[in-house]
Amino acid sequence: MKIIIRKTFLVIIAVFCLFSGSNGIGESFPSHFLLTGEFDSPVTFSLYAPEYVQLAQFGKERLDSLNRLLRHFSVTVRSDHRGSETVLCIDQEPLLSIQETQTATNGQNQNLNKEKNTDKNELTSFLDNQYFRLNRLMDDLYPVFCKAAELFPEITGKSSVALNFSGFGKAVSRMTIQFPSEYVSEHFPEELTDLCDRQSTRTDLQKLVFQGSQKIVLLFDQNGNVLRINYDGTVGVSDAEMRKISLVWKCLRSGDHIKDSLTIKTPAVKGYDKDNITYERELDISDPSNRKLKWDYQLDQKKEKERTKIRYTGDLLSGDMNSSGKIQYNVKGNSVPEHSIIITETVSEEKESENAGTLEITNKTGKIVTSSVLSGFSIGESIQSETQKKEQTGSQIIMTQDNEGITEETIRILTQKMMTLPDEDTEFLRKDIPDEIWKLLTNY
Numbered sequence: 001m002k003i004i005i006r007k008t009f010l011v012i013i014a015v016f017c018l019f020s021g022s023n024g025i026g027e028s029f030p031s032h033f034l035l036t037g038e039f040d041s042p043v044t045f046s047l048y049a050p051e052y053v054q055l056a057q058f059g060k061e062r063l064d065s066l067n068r069l070l071r072h073f074s075v076t077v078r079s080d081h082r083g084s085e086t087v088l089c090i091d092q093e094p095l096l097s098i099q100e101t102q103t104a105t106n107g108q109n110q111n112l113n114k115e116k117n118t119d120k121n122e123l124t125s126f127l128d129n130q131y132f133r134l135n136r137l138m139d140d141l142y143p144v145f146c147k148a149a150e151l152f153p154e155i156t157g158k159s160s161v162a163l164n165f166s167g168f169g170k171a172v173s174r175m176t177i178q179f180p181s182e183y184v185s186e187h188f189p190e191e192l193t194d195l196c197d198r199q200s201t202r203t204d205l206q207k208l209v210f211q212g213s214q215k216i217v218l219l220f221d222q223n224g225n226v227l228r229i230n231y232d233g234t235v236g237v238s239d240a241e242m243r244k245i246s247l248v249w250k251c252l253r254s255g256d257h258i259k260d261s262l263t264i265k266t267p268a269v270k271g272y273d274k275d276n277i278t279y280e281r282e283l284d285i286s287d288p289s290n291r292k293l294k295w296d297y298q299l300d301q302k303k304e305k306e307r308t309k310i311r312y313t314g315d316l317l318s319g320d321m322n323s324s325g326k327i328q329y330n331v332k333g334n335s336v337p338e339h340s341i342i343i344t345e346t347v348s349e350e351k352e353s354e355n356a357g358t359l360e361i362t363n364k365t366g367k368i369v370t371s372s373v374l375s376g377f378s379i380g381e382s383i384q385s386e387t388q389k390k391e392q393t394g395s396q397i398i399m400t401q402d403n404e405g406i407t408e409e410t411i412r413i414l415t416q417k418m419m420t421l422p423d424e425d426t427e428f429l430r431k432d433i434p435d436e437i438w439k440l441l442t443n444y
Contacts, residue, residue, distance in 0.1 A: 035281060035295070036139065037132035042080035043379065047359065049074070050375040056368070065428040072421055090417045096410055123329050123341055131297055131312060134279065138260060140201040142251060145229050147195045149218055152177050161219065167259060168252050171219035171227050179214040179233075188214070209236050226251055234269060242269040256286040276300040291318040293325075308333035322348040323355075340364040347379070355379050 214233035316325030347357035
């Protein structure tokens with residue numbers, strides 16, 4: 001339960017907060033947090049007065065009573081490189097704090113919490129394990145391919161070309177690096193890991209098994225920038241799980257503008273499994289009054305008899321004083337019903353380093369809306385001092401990543417607080433409970 005609460009709001013932060021117009025928040029291009037999930041600047045995100053526009057299981061009267069209760073709730077997430085804290089409040093009174101350190105969910109300690117994190121929801125699992133990971137790999141491997149162009153002259157061929165790639169530029173030269181099987185068996189993956197700067201990606205590369213010859217083709221523009229990367233080879237995580245990898249990657253790196261078009265085909269050497277990916281992304285913040293971020297990630301996956309297709313898209317625009325955006329996550333397969341999550345937002349700058357707006361999250365099964373909730377929210381730099389945090393803690397329940405779930409004491413405190421709300425706003429809770437029983441419940 002606690003992981004779902006924390007992760008759900010961190011997903012929203014990951015999608016929107018650093019793309020806002022606030023000074024110091026939307027300007028962290030080198031790490032482009034919206035794509036990688038990584039950031040340097042601390043940030044605070046708050047949701048308040050949520051209201052269900054639609055909920056499949058409830059009629060209008062029941063939905064109205066639920067919304068009168070929910071308007072008392074708010075959630076604040078504070079996150080930085082050390083970890084995060086999610087605080088649940090009722091009428092601005094902090095009642096539950098969920099704290100998690102960064103080291104417990106990333107890097108070397110990630111596997112330690114696999115069993116504890118089984119309640120992580122589908123979207124956040126996809127972001128952590130696939131989307132963010134792919135973006136980080138692209139950022140780390142682009143310079144690896146660039147460095148490789150100069151390091152293997154004895155197995156490298158060069159030629160002139162004249163190829164135009166719309167939106168990327170014109171290629172004028174080609175470099176082909178052909179790694180023979182014997183060279184691969186003696187020097188891989190070490191030859192590649194030595195070219196990589198980030199330790200986590202070096203670790204990922206060290207786990208790979210390379211089989212047979214490997215081929216890299218690089219196309220350059222007139223300024224020597226890599227415009228396209230082709231890679232072909234047999235790679236796997238073990239001898240029993242090998243894939244024939246075919247990669248075609250068009251790239252643009254220019255100041256505050258990056259653009260990529262990536263196609264990866266990964267048929268299994270034995271059997272019919274595959275994880276084919278097509279991915280396009282563009283982040284252009286060169287014009288502060290017209291920052292743009294778009295992505296379109298498509299995964300076609302087959303594991304034995306299971307076939308799954310995932311599509312994750314985003315389109316965000318940000319100016320000096322406002323921003324708007326929409327993301328959509330869609331899954332369909334032969335063993336699960338098609339379902340989608342759609343997040344839309346509008347933001348305007350309220351004051352320096354803080355923005356506010358509205359956020360709507362819609363869930364669909366097929367074309368049927370199962371839920372749609374609209375909420376106010378604010379985002380800004382996390383400047384709260386430790387003293388302020390202690391003052392706000394009060395009698396709230398503090399939970400950490402070591403807690404297994406919501407405790408009975410937590411439920412008791414939340415229930416007691418809700419029962420003190422005005423009668424009209426507790427109608428949702430009181431439905432079908434006799435008055436005499438309700439009086440007993442509220443007479444603490």
